[in-house]
Amino acid sequence: MQDRKFYTDANRTSWDEVAPRHRASNQENLLEGVTKPGYNALVPELIETFNLIDIKGKNVAQVCCNNAKDLLSVIKMGARSGVGIDASAAFIDQGNEIIEAAGHQDDIELIVSDVYDLPKELEGQFDIVMTTVGVMSWMPDLSAFFKVINSLLKPGGYYLVEEMHPVLLMYEQDENGVSRPLYSYFKEGPWKDTNGLDYFGHSEYESKPSYSFQHKMDDILMAGINLGLSLKHIREIDHDISNFCMDLQHQEIKPPLGINLIFEKSA
Numbered sequence: 001m002q003d004r005k006f007y008t009d010a011n012r013t014s015w016d017e018v019a020p021r022h023r024a025s026n027q028e029n030l031l032e033g034v035t036k037p038g039y040n041a042l043v044p045e046l047i048e049t050f051n052l053i054d055i056k057g058k059n060v061a062q063v064c065c066n067n068a069k070d071l072l073s074v075i076k077m078g079a080r081s082g083v084g085i086d087a088s089a090a091f092i093d094q095g096n097e098i099i100e101a102a103g104h105q106d107d108i109e110l111i112v113s114d115v116y117d118l119p120k121e122l123e124g125q126f127d128i129v130m131t132t133v134g135v136m137s138w139m140p141d142l143s144a145f146f147k148v149i150n151s152l153l154k155p156g157g158y159y160l161v162e163e164m165h166p167v168l169l170m171y172e173q174d175e176n177g178v179s180r181p182l183y184s185y186f187k188e189g190p191w192k193d194t195n196g197l198d199y200f201g202h203s204e205y206e207s208k209p210s211y212s213f214q215h216k217m218d219d220i221l222m223a224g225i226n227l228g229l230s231l232k233h234i235r236e237i238d239h240d241i242s243n244f245c246m247d248l249q250h251q252e253i254k255p256p257l258g259i260n261l262i263f264e265k266s267a
């Protein structure tokens, strides 16, 4: 293992590198879609999870927000204000265009920062912190990541998680689009990928290396529990929420594909 910054710097470069491809696949539709009154990018299960807590008038942070369409959706559902944080300046640029198109510049602010190096003034500011699918596997140190999340929360605040199920990370798709388990659930050390991060256009290209990590279900739950966070809700999801090994959702015998969690910080 290298030190944490080696991985986060490499991953930031890879996300900046793929940003123009995601822009080409999505940005035009998003800029039009977000102007519609009922716009909501969240999948139904995540909307149901948000409906378990009171979001009206709350201040929300989305960590690793990418283009912040999910944060925008939560603001449109009734939260008061939001801060989105992502290491990739290229995705934050796309996010700012989306937020401006939606007319939410006054209640959403986007910040370029590594999650492990957030500005101190954000600490204790948020009623809700959210991460949506595809964040934890980018974290070389999950315990330190949870410490950051915990530091952002006000007492009594909630951390809402939507993630790929850790069992799903055992799988890889072959060239015919068929997914099979190739990796141990207990894999240690990073995956190194040089095929790019275009999970929308599904183009493969020779990319700068990115590094992702397996965090088992007990690692995820214990990272919260060890900080005194209470687990209030857990839901396992049986269909594709991540554009990863998408064929699995159509199989009769399949692994769990996604999870939703709610942690609560004590008041």
Ligand SMILES: C[S@@+](CC[C@H](N)C(=O)[O-])C[C@H]1O[C@@H](n2cnc3c(N)ncnc32)[C@H](O)[C@@H]1O
Binding pocket: 008, 011, 012, 015, 063, 064, 065, 066, 067, 068, 069, 070, 085, 086, 087, 088, 091, 113, 114, 115, 116, 131, 132, 133, 134, 135, 138
């Ligand atoms: C799979 S995307 C999240 C997608 C998001 N849920 C959405 O629906 O748009 C992961 C994001 O995490 C960001 N990221 C990865 N490592 C990070 C770090 N150390 N600090 C901040 N952001 C990071 C990437 O730049 C990327 O935008």
